[in-house]
Amino acid sequence: MARTIVITSGKGGVGKTTTAAAMAMGLAQRGHRTVVIDFDVGLRNLDLIMGCERRVVYDFANVINGEANLNQALIRDKRCEHLFILPASQTRDKDALTQEGVGQVLEELRKTYDYIVCDSPAGIEHGALMAMYFADDAVVVTNPEVSSVRDSDRMLGILSSKSRRALENDEPIREFLLLSRYSPERVASGEMLGVEDVQEILALNLLSVIPESKAVLNASNAGTPVILDVESDAGQAYSDMVARYLGEERPMRFLEMERKGLFSRFFRG
Amino acid sequence: MGLLDYFRAPSGARKGSASVAKERLQILVAHDRAARDRPSYLPRLQQEILAVIRKYVEIDNDAVSVHYEQEDKYEILELNIVLPEADARS
Numbered sequence: 624m625a626r627t628i629v630i631t632s633g634k635g636g637v638g639k640t641t642t643a644a645a646m647a648m649g650l651a652q653r654g655h656r657t658v659v660i661d662f663d664v665g666l667r668n669l670d671l672i673m674g675c676e677r678r679v680v681y682d683f684a685n686v687i688n689g690e691a692n693l694n695q696a697l698i699r700d701k702r703c704e705h706l707f708i709l710p711a712s713q714t715r716d717k718d719a720l721t722q723e724g725v726g727q728v729l730e731e732l733r734k735t736y737d738y739i740v741c742d743s744p745a746g747i748e749h750g751a752l753m754a755m756y757f758a759d760d761a762v763v764v765t766n767p768e769v770s771s772v773r774d775s776d777r778m779l780g781i782l783s784s785k786s787r788r789a790l791e792n793d794e795p796i797r798e799f800l801l802l803s804r805y806s807p808e809r810v811a812s813g814e815m816l817g818v819e820d821v822q823e824i825l826a827l828n829l830l831s832v833i834p835e836s837k838a839v840l841n842a843s844n845a846g847t848p849v850i851l852d853v854e855s856d857a858g859q860a861y862s863d864m865v866a867r868y869l870g871e872e873r874p875m876r877f878l879e880m881e882r883k884g885l886f887s888r889f890f891r892g
Numbered sequence: 893m894g895l896l897d898y899f900r901a902p903s904g905a906r907k908g909s910a911s912v913a914k915e916r917l918q919i920l921v922a923h924d925r926a927a928r929d930r931p932s933y934l935p936r937l938q939q940e941i942l943a944v945i946r947k948y949v950e951i952d953n954d955a956v957s958v959h960y961e962q963e964d965k966y967e968i969l970e971l972n973i974v975l976p977e978a979d980a981r982s
């Protein structure tokens with residue numbers, strides 16, 4: 624059975640697209656047929672993070688409007704044969720994604736793919752609602768910061784009241800937390816909410832803690848999902864995320880400060 | 893931070909701004925969640941009740957409070973109207 628996963632947050636800039644790209648690549652690398660869809664109409668970014676921006680011909684809205692068929696719009700990833708990208712439209716108006724049209728495209732994709740990863744735009748407007756409406760699973764990307772945690776909680780309320788599963792009294796969406804841009808140093812010094820603090824408030828199944836990492840910018844510069852940077856902390860944290868999503872047990876990593884040598888301890892700041 | 897402070901500060905001590913953040917969040921989120929389950933007509937209902945009562949008695953904006961609760965099968969709407977003291981009325 625295909626599963627539709629929405630990557631959502633409410634608040635902007637918390638790492639949804641980074642996460643959608645990494646998770647889709649991680650699932651595909653394990654042999655699952657995966658498609659990742661950009662729902663951010665007008666602010667297309669996923670193709671850049673995936674490094675396929677020059678191969679975009681048709682987009683999601685073209686498919687919904689019948690101007691292209693799905694196979695024409697889907698871009699096959701050059702690094703992983705099981706991964707496909709469906710880009711967002713760059714110019715069209717926000718209403719390009721009708722609920723009926725989105726539903727039809729997802730239904731079609733469910734026949735061929737194991738996982739459909741939906742990269743939601745920020746906010747709680749039409750695009751975000753469309754991205755989460757048909758979801759089976761939701762990954763709520765949260766930064767350890769008040770407005771992000773609050774928005775995540777609001778998003779949870781929307782998932783449990785406005786999604787298809789909620790409205791049709793189907794089994795509820797499975798909700799997961801992904802805590803991103805985490806700085807163990809700042810948590811230790813009491814400046815940043817810790818993973819337990821956020822968990823106490825949101826009480827969700829924690830998929831992974833992604834550290835604040837230089838590797839993310841490097842990866843986006845290169846157009847490579849950060850999960851492919853297997854040496855990097857963020858890449859490894861995303862690998863753990865995918866493994867846990869698929870049911871593997873892995874101890875949480877990157878929660879502690881890096882151990883500094885005695886020398887640097889005494890002479891810092 | 894001096895060397896002595898470094899030894900004094902127990903690692904993991906939570907005395908920075910994060911604890912304030914957490915307290916604020918707990919209150920905020922509880923408030924959001926309570927509001928989430930309330931029917932969206934409540935604020936207007938409150939305004940209209942206020943307007944009706946004002947036709948007869950002069951009352952403050954905050955004299956009418958509306959509480960909504962849901963318990964299993966029941967929805968409880970509790971109205972509380974504070975009228976001014978008798979001698980304040982003409």
Ligand SMILES: Nc1ncnc2c1ncn2[C@@H]1O[C@H](COP(=O)(O)OP(=O)(O)OP(=O)(O)O)[C@@H](O)[C@H]1O
Pocket residue numbers: 632634635636637638639640641642663743744745803804805833834835836837839840843857
């Ligand atoms: N773990 C991380 N460490 C450092 N930087 C990060 C991390 N995650 C994301 N970023 C950076 O944060 C910015 C926003 O990331 P991203 O585009 O993934 O967020 P988004 O939630 O999709 O944003 P939007 O709401 O605008 O769609 C980018 O510049 C990205 O490089």
Ligand SMILES: [Mg+2]
Pocket residue numbers: 639640641663668742743744
């Ligand atoms: Mg994005």
